[in-house]
Amino acid sequence: MMRKKLFLLIMLYVMVIFSVGCNEVIIGTNLEKGDKYYAKGDYQNAYNCYMKAAEEYQARLGKVYSDKAQAKADAAKLVEAYHKSGLTCEKLANDAGARAMFEKAAKDTYAIKESYYEKIQVNVPAGYADRWVPSYYKDVYVDGHYEDVYVDGGTKQVYVDATTKQVYVDDYKEVYVDGYYRQDGTYVNGYYKKVKNGGHYETQTVPGYYKTVAVDGHYEKKWVDGYYKKQIVDGHYEKVWEPEHIDIKDVYKERDASVTTDSAYVSLSKAKLPANAAQQAPAEPTNPTAKAAYDKMVKAYEAYMKAGSPASGAELDAYKAAQDEFNKANKQ
Numbered sequence: 001m002m003r004k005k006l007f008l009l010i011m012l013y014v015m016v017i018f019s020v021g022c023n024e025v026i027i028g029t030n031l032e033k034g035d036k037y038y039a040k041g042d043y044q045n046a047y048n049c050y051m052k053a054a055e056e057y058q059a060r061l062g063k064v065y066s067d068k069a070q071a072k073a074d075a076a077k078l079v080e081a082y083h084k085s086g087l088t089c090e091k092l093a094n095d096a097g098a099r100a101m102f103e104k105a106a107k108d109t110y111a112i113k114e115s116y117y118e119k120i121q122v123n124v125p126a127g128y129a130d131r132w133v134p135s136y137y138k139d140v141y142v143d144g145h146y147e148d149v150y151v152d153g154g155t156k157q158v159y160v161d162a163t164t165k166q167v168y169v170d171d172y173k174e175v176y177v178d179g180y181y182r183q184d185g186t187y188v189n190g191y192y193k194k195v196k197n198g199g200h201y202e203t204q205t206v207p208g209y210y211k212t213v214a215v216d217g218h219y220e221k222k223w224v225d226g227y228y229k230k231q232i233v234d235g236h237y238e239k240v241w242e243p244e245h246i247d248i249k250d251v252y253k254e255r256d257a258s259v260t261t262d263s264a265y266v267s268l269s270k271a272k273l274p275a276n277a278a279q280q281a282p283a284e285p286t287n288p289t290a291k292a293a294y295d296k297m298v299k300a301y302e303a304y305m306k307a308g309s310p311a312s313g314a315e316l317d318a319y320k321a322a323q324d325e326f327n328k329a330n331k332q
Helices: 002-017 030-039 043-061 068-091 095-105 264-271 274-280 288-306 314-331
Strands: 109-124 127-133 136-142 145-151 154-160 172-177 180-188 191-197 200-205 209-215 218-224 227-233 236-242 245-260
Touching: 030 043, 030 068, 043 068, 068 095, 068 109, 068 245, 068 264, 095 264, 264 314, 288 314
Parallel strands: none
Antiparallel strands: 109 245, 127 236, 136 227, 145 218, 154 209, 172 200, 180 191
16 A cells, blocks of 8 residues: 555656656756757747746846856856747747847847955054964963872882881891800809700891882872973954054955857857848958858858757857857958
């Protein structure tokens, strides 16, 4: 059941796509969409997309440009959109519409607004101003102090004597004492009685000495004398007093300008206007070299028209090359 519903949804989606005309989900610009419709013979949808492209680029030319190259590129796209709209009008047997589109496409110069910046002198009154100070290093004095310093484990020499509070096994030793006589404190007939002690071992304290003992790693308090060290000061703004002065500032301005497009579609559109062909088409030259280039350009254009005025291809490339060759020869 779920699969059947999913299949029906997919089919409905496909039907919607093929029924929305220029809003069909096609990757690309309106010009590219128009080319796809034109290629498969759907001239009405192609015309709709070309006109939307023309509106898009006409709106762009109404805005302010900071780069004339971009304005020139938009003008070329506008000419292309109008020319292709004229071609679709021809396919739709709309001669009046085709002529109107070709007349628009034959225009090669467009007025635009250009933005620019102009440097002007500005009188700045005396007062405090925020000035950015980049980060820098400065010497800072550190007072003498104790620091916890880690000391690696190892060994050290320790002095051991009878009074030390540390007790080690090696601080005592067994000593053999030979037998001897001693008085026991008993006085008999004018002398003290002697008692013999047999030989034996006694535990005696070892005299003071140094011994090596193991020491674990640990922290010790260590005195560090005062010293100077480098400390970074982060970049920041500071209030700086500035006297009255003249400053140079960039001021945004706009001016009227124009761009001329060298799009091949301009010449193609002019050639599509029979009533104005004598005025708009270049006069046939008398110079032999230019005359040969002119004849070559005419033949290339006829081949392009015979191929159906494609948006791209060998015929259009050949016509553009012949047109460039004629323009160069005609200027000589």
